[in-house]
Amino acid sequence: MNELYKKNVRESLVSWFLEEKRDLPWRKTTDPYKIWVSEVMLQQTKVDTVIPYYERFIAKYPSPQSLANAEEGELLKEWEGLGYYSRARNLQSGVKEVVEHYNSVVPSNRKEISKLKGIGPYTAGAILSIAYGVPEHAVDGNVMRVLSRVLLIKEDIAKPKTKKIFEEAVMDLIDRENPSAFNQGLMELGAVICTPTKPKCLLCPLRENCSAFFEGVQDELPIKTIQKKSKTHKVKTVVIQNKDGHVLLEKRASKGLLANMWQFPMVELPTPNHTVEEIVEHDYGIEIEKGPLINEFKHVFSHLVWEMESFEAILKQEKELPNRCKWLTIEEINLQPMPVPMLKIWNAWKEREI
DNA sequence: AATGCGTGGGT
DNA sequence: TACCCAAGCAT
Structure with missing residues (x-):
């Protein structure tokens, strides 16, 4: 030049x-x-x-x-x-x-x-x-x-x-x-x-x-090659209440997607031969009774798609709750950092017909 | 070098 | 709808 x-x-x-x-x-x-x-x-x-x-x-x-x-x-x-x-x-x-x-x-x-x-x-x-x-x-x-x-x-x-x-x-x-x-x-x-x-x-x-x-x-211009397509996961989430009206929240791992953010207990499907209740019992050490649908939507990450279905649930029995999980009041949950898909579920739950 | 990592807006 | 895009970085 x-x-x-x-x-x-x-x-x-x-x-x-x-x-x-x-x-x-x-x-x-x-x-x-x-x-x-x-x-x-x-x-x-x-x-x-x-x-x-x-x-x-x-x-x-x-x-x-x-x-x-x-x-x-x-x-x-x-x-x-x-x-x-x-x-x-x-x-x-x-x-x-x-x-x-x-x-x-x-x-x-x-x-x-x-x-x-x-x-x-x-x-x-x-x-x-x-x-x-x-x-x-x-x-x-x-x-x-x-x-x-x-x-x-x-x-x-x-x-x-x-x-x-x-x-x-x-x-x-x-x-x-x-x-x-x-x-x-x-x-x-x-x-x-x-x-x-x-x-x-x-x-x-x-x-x-x-x-x-x-x-x-x-x-x-500019010349830019295309990126590969992202994959889709089916995710089922449960907003679980116990007898005190507290709700179960889980802290995500400290590395990877949405690290250290909080979410409701969730399972990725399809998992063969098991219901959501059974997987929740295995992963979270609690027995629940699944209730009505809260909402369903698709959440698009840059490299991943979550097809979300969330349900109300009530606690039937608690066995061994992992350390990453906590029962919290509504006010306490509002203070936890949550990713957008969980906020969508949380807001829909709070506005639901009771 | 290639991949993982969020979200919302534009076309 | 299904892409693409936006003041990138860590690994």
């Missing part, structure tokens, strides 16, 4: 961003901790979804110390509904590390900041450039889409190896006077102008610098 072209791209992008950027909560600060929180929330998550979570989170945990001291259940409750819950635990782990070993100051170089849990190549570059003004690449899906078009890069962006091409391109192009506006500008452009479908090229500040637009192939 020649210097004049790069200067043109830089100035067009940065001035467009400074002029047209959306007014977002995390753009009112350069506090590295708050930028960090916002970047983690924004991983694979839409801006409109993140805004209310960010506001509540920063109000509750305004400093690294406050987050470091939080209890995990309380933290997950703040994250409830946002998804990818390991982000929350990794964020707290990283923040604790900063409080304990960096005097509560977020590191300002890529080598150190990348050691922190939950901070990968993108998030490292985002915090460094936005909070500290360090000229580092922050390559996300937006940046790959925008640059694949502007620079006519036809590599498959689904391949991890391809990202290096874009990181090098950014380090070559980046505005060293204002790396924050440059990086955010690329992402903003991808979010509002250079969209996956129907890009608004006629409104684009980089239109005259864009090879894809020049050749009329913006709709063909």
Whole structure:
């Protein structure tokens, strides 16, 4: 790339961003901790979804110390509904590390900041450039889409190896006077102008610098191979009440899907030759009597589909309740972090006809 | 490198 | 409906 072209791209992008950027909560600060929180929330998550979570989170945990001291259940409750819950635990782990070993100051170089849990190549570059003004690449899906078009890069962006091409391109192009506006500008452009479908090229500040637009192939880029289809599990869930009116809740394992979140006892079917009651007795050490249907729905994860059927049930006899299970009051259950499918069951149960 | 990890919105 | 997509990271 020649210097004049790069200067043109830089100035067009940065001035467009400074002029047209959306007014977002995390753009009112350069506090590295708050930028960090916002970047983690924004991983694979839409801006409109993140805004209310960010506001509540920063109000509750305004400093690294406050987050470091939080209890995990309380933290997950703040994250409830946002998804990818390991982000929350990794964020707290990283923040604790900063409080304990960096005097509560977020590191300002890529080598150190990348050691922190939950901070990968993108998030490292985002915090460094936005909070500290360090000229580092922050390559996300937006940046790959925008640059694949502007620079006519036809590599498959689904391949991890391809990202290096874009990181090098950014380090070559980046505005060293204002790396924050440059990086955010690329992402903003991808979010509002250079969209996956129907890009608004006629409104684009980089239109005259864009090879894809020049050749009329913006709709063909980026190249991305398709992901494989997800599998479907049939899941039957029971909301069990005992004689005191308490309801049985189970804490999920500390690793894997929905780690450490709470759910109602559930079984995955089909399991040959056994009823839900029998499986519940085996898995939870209790005898129950199944009641009426609460609701049924499909819950789609990124890699898995749950076909849900939930039922009311009453406790007949309790034998050996596993440690992961607890009888809780309605008020206590409302305080437990639960994934969205369980919230749908819980809300339907509370509103049921009695 | 390939897979697991949530959720909601768009077409 | 059934995809696809969104400011990725850990393993």
